[in-house]
Amino acid sequence: MNQTTNTEEHPTKHISNQSRKRRRLLAMLAVLVVIILIGIFGYYQLYGRFYESTDDAYVxxxxxxxxPQISGTVTQVFVEDGDYVKKGQTLVTLDQSDTRIALQSAEANLASVVRQTRGLYSDIANYQAQVQTKKIDYKQALADYERRQKLAKKGAVSVEEVNHYRDTMNAAKNALISTEQTLESKIALIDGVTVEHHPAIRSAIAKLQSAYLNHLHTTIKAPIDGYVAKRSVQVGEQVSPTDNLLVIVPLHQVWINANFKESQLKEMRIGQPVDITTDLYGDNVHYQGHVASLGIGTGSAFALLPAQNASGNWIKIVQRLPVRIAIDSNQSLANYPLRIGLSCYITVHLVDNHGPRLSVQHTDKPRFSTDIYDHPLNMAHKLVAKILSANGLDPKQTFNSNMDLSSHE
Known part of the structure; x- marks a missing residue:
């Protein structure tokens, strides 16, 4: 009888023990969940709310x-994709036959115009002397005619002789008028301007400078330092100013476009520090940067065909705004160069949120510039000065007074 009772009580105790264990496990799980939630809340309050991250970011x-600046036939190509080029380095050359002939013609034209213009100024004195001579001739002819008229009234000379002196007087008068008109036309060509600043000489100088620059433009040079990409130009190809021969990428001027959700931008400001890692180098290489600007519009707003949401089946989609990240760690870029289009992971530090949301400053200085096109014009001035000197003009009087021609001699 006792054995039967023990057998019946044992399952009950077993079920009770299992129930207590289950309650303990559930209690432990609940405590663990609470601890995790507290940890998540604490992490967000102490750390997470001060940072925003995204992996939708690209270099x-x-x-x-x-x-090319002129049309021509390619004769030489000096670079290939991936080559590093320095500012001013020759990239491509075009055939120079036509531009050389045009330059020689412009040189001859300038020399001829200078001589012709100097002749205009010399002609003024000549025609002024001729006018004085014609005036004397006219006065003499007029005096002779008037004297013959008086003699004719006394019957001392014939009417025929009077008519002859009248014709001589009219011829002298017409010659004087013609010479005076010629003098006026000559003066009109030079009135108010010195020979060095005559429009004809200026025009010839401009044509020579244009021909000289076109001749120099047959050599296509790199405007900046960088790496060659997308080379498409080939030797023997006929090119024009609308053709893209190649691309130069200055990898020391890269930045990052990070596309953040609109809900992440509430505390984001210009100037906030940024930590950057890339898929290329992994988490072992970090770049330091800062928020350079916040996008003016979403990508869809500037799309070729913007989304039209005025429809019955509209579905809200969280938009992303491009944020431009400037890279500050130049040394890291030198040791670990980035390439265009690489994927990045961006973490923006939001602790200091006193900066502006939009740029409030403007600049009058160019952000990017090159000076490789300045020197050719100076060399063109040198050639012009040489031709002017050879044809009797002072180059310093012809060019602007603030131009130092001595540096080009």
């Missing part, structure tokens, strides 16, 4: 397309 940079 961007300036893509400088190189095109």
């Amino acid at each position: 961007q940079g300036n893509l400088n397309s190189i095109s």
Whole structure:
């Protein structure tokens, strides 16, 4: 009888023990969940709310397309994709036959115009002397005619002789008028301007400078330092200013476009520090940067065909705004160069949120510039000065007074 009772009580105790264990496990799980939630809340309050991150970020940079400034036939190509080029380095050359002939013609034209213009100024004195001579001739002819008229009234000379002196007087008068008109036309060509600043000489100088620059433009040079990409030009190809020959990418001027959700931008400001990692180098390489600007519009707003939401089946989609990240760690870029289009992971530090949301400053200085096109014009001035000197003009009087021609001699 006792054995039967023990057998019946044992399952009940077993079920009770299992129930207590289950309650303990559930209690422990609940405590663990609470601890996790507290940890998440604490992490957000102490750390997470001061940072915003995204992996929708890509390296961007300036893509400088190189095109010829004149039409011509390619004779030499000096670079290939991936080559590093320095500012002023020759990239491509075009056939110079036509531009050389045009330059020689412009040189001869300038010399001829200078001589012709100097002749205009010399003609003024000549025609002024001729006018004085014609005036004397006219006065003499007029005096002779008037004297013959008086003699004719006394019957001392014939009417025929009077008519002859009258014709001589009219011829002298017409010759004087013609010479005076010629003098006036000559003066009109030079009135109010010195020979050095005569429009004809200025026009010839401009044509020579244009021909000289076109001749120099047969050599296409790199405007900046960078790496060659997308080379499409080939030897023997006929190119024009609308053709893109290649692209130069200055990898020291790259930045990052990070696309943040609109809900992440509430505390984001210009100037906030940014930590950057890339898929290329992994978490072992960090770049430091800062928020350079917040996008003016979403990508869809500037799309070729913007989304039209005025429809019955509209579905809200969280938009992303591009944020431009400037890279501050130049040394890291030198050791670990970035390429255009690489994927990045961006973390923006939001602790200091006193900066502006939009740029409030403007600049009058160019952000990017090159000076490789300045020197050719100076060399053109040197050639012009040489031709002017050879044809009797002072180059310093012809050019602007603030131009130092001595540096080009």
